[in-house]
Amino acid sequence: MTRILVVDDLKDVTESMSLLFEALGHDTRTAADGQQGVAIATEFEPAIIFMDLDMPVLNGYEGARAIRSAPLPQQPFLIALTAAHGVAIEVATRAVGFDFYLRKPADTNALLALVADLSTRTRQAP
Known part of the structure; x- marks a missing residue:
């Protein structure tokens, strides 16, 4: 079981x-904006966080920065999941x-494969 936000x-x-x-046995929570996401x-x-970029209150970029600077025992894998596309967006994330x-x-199969892979790993600091 993996904790996913x-x-x-x-x-x-x-x-x-x-x-x-x-349905696959993971413990999952949800949040409606970046600020709520950081608090949760x-x-x-969580071991894995899927985060949209364009959200109210606190966008995904700000949310990612806040999570990366939070004193968590283990930093989660952060996945930007967004309709925005392009090399500039990928570089910015x-x-x-x-x-x-x-x-x-x-793609559902891509999501499941990524979760299966990340569930067996621990994120190493960059």
């Missing part, structure tokens, strides 16, 4: 991903601490 302002995204991961991440201590970048709508 899904942060997105689109309820359909958080609900569908949460149901998918829970510090309490829940890496610059703030995201480990991976996936475009919406993400």
